[in-house]
Amino acid sequence: MRKFKEFIYPLILLSPALAILLIFKVFPIIYAFRLSFYDWGIAGERGFVGFLNYVYLFKDPFFWQSLWNTFMYALFAVPLGIIISLIIASLLNRGIRGLGFFRTAYFLPVITSIVAVSVVWKWLYNPQRGLFNYLLTLLGMSPLKWLEEPRGIFELLTGHSLPMLLKGPSLALFSLVLLSVWKSLGYNIVIFLAGLKNIPNVYYEAAKIDGAGPISTLFNVTLPLLSPTTFYVAIMTTITSFQVFAPVWLMTGPPPGGPLGTTSVIVYYLFQKGYEEYQVGYGSAIAFVFFILILIITVIQKTVLEKRVYYEV
């Protein structure tokens, strides 16, 4: 009877959650790993092939392109998102009136569905009828092809064709970056506001006594003390950037991933291979490379946090 209370009872309590997690999460994760070593395509399972899927993957130019696009996307979405939200959060933190209104306005995109938002932004980006091109013409600039533009943003800025490493993301991919910055702005602001509130006032008073101006206070007090929050936002944005999918499916192409494959990101490529083309083995190999990337980012987060590179408040 004692044993029942001490062991069986909690196990009964745990069993619904455990059953669901084991069947629909743990098992598929292990299964994905196993599948990545099998030749499993449209024709069904055709046996163990060792690392062959991975070998093909490393020779697959479309895979490398999607990986490159994913990196480019994160490389632009993360810093842009942080800088804009940090500026707005620090302005909101100055005891201004109408904080409630501003916070609501910035936060609205966060809770709206990525599908609806993608449909709306595709309309905004429309090369012939879209609002963005209309605004550009009002400003006296020439309209852009936005989602249909395969050229890199630095090529468009300089007017020359540039090598791969220098041309930057295609304007099409950069259009998706802008959407992501817009959508996550409110979330980042809320996190930064919470971080700013955590900085004790004494530091600002001390800076004031020492005669520090606003710029010096920003760089010597606010930013260093805010660094754990900034780091958290950077990691979270990187992880979500790596998982971008819906806007690619909804806004680019046809076929999605276009123009010229410049918006094909890793999760879209995984979806295309593993689900649409039903190359389950190959898709699982992509899934595992993707997982390792996410794992690396998480490990970086853990080590940095444990080293406490930030200043203890």
Added chain:
Amino acid sequence: MKFKGRILKGIIYIILSIGAIWSLMPFLWMLSTSFKTPAESIQFPPTWFPKTFTVQPYITVWTKIAFPRYIMVSVIVSIAVLIGVLITSLLAAYAFSWFNFKGRDTLFVGILSLMIVPIPVYVVPLFILVQRLGWIDTFQALIIPWTASVFGIFLLRQHMRTIPKDLFDAARIDGCSRLRFLFSIILPLIKPAVITISIFNIISSWNSFMWPLMVTNSDKMRPIQVGLAYFSQGESTNYPALMAASTIAILPLVILFFVAQRQIIESYSRSGLKE
């Protein structure tokens, strides 16, 4: 000095307002287009406000497309997933915080570690599993795999641990069973955490896209986001109808947002401050 301060305030308000306009503009443009006639919507230069105001796009979406059905599917799925997540998380968190058993902490860490595995990693095998179960195009496929939440278990456990243990002994003396103790004494004490989980869950269920896209193939089983996605591909040039459909797809959560704004923003804000 006072003058300089005022200029500074002015600049701050201008920057914040530009930001707010940029955040709201896509929604305003969506609304404006949704009340236009198709011909007016593709005029260039465009009109800021509809010259001929019409609700026809909404009627089209509501009657010619299965939008009422999509919404019903989404409502059913969101509620069912929420109930499932709350029950499984409450029970599991109760076991993890109020009982001592062998391997408890190892098991908890094991479950927590699942949080770092993003859905795309296992979505294809999960699809195969659901297919073998014969669940394609059913409510089971949309609901059951998501009725347990690692985040839910974690958050509820953190809150339950802060409740003093003597409370249980007192309740025991009064003849309260363990399960009744959970629902009548612990549950009211951890209400804020339950609200947070409910908010995140409703938002993510309503907005979920990739999974329902994979497991549904008939119009009658499509949740709103998938319905909208297919509609946007089929009617890619009927902009007023597209914008009306998008408005309908985001409206329920926008209403929820205005009703529970403080709780929603606080929940998100706290999610970034992990201890």
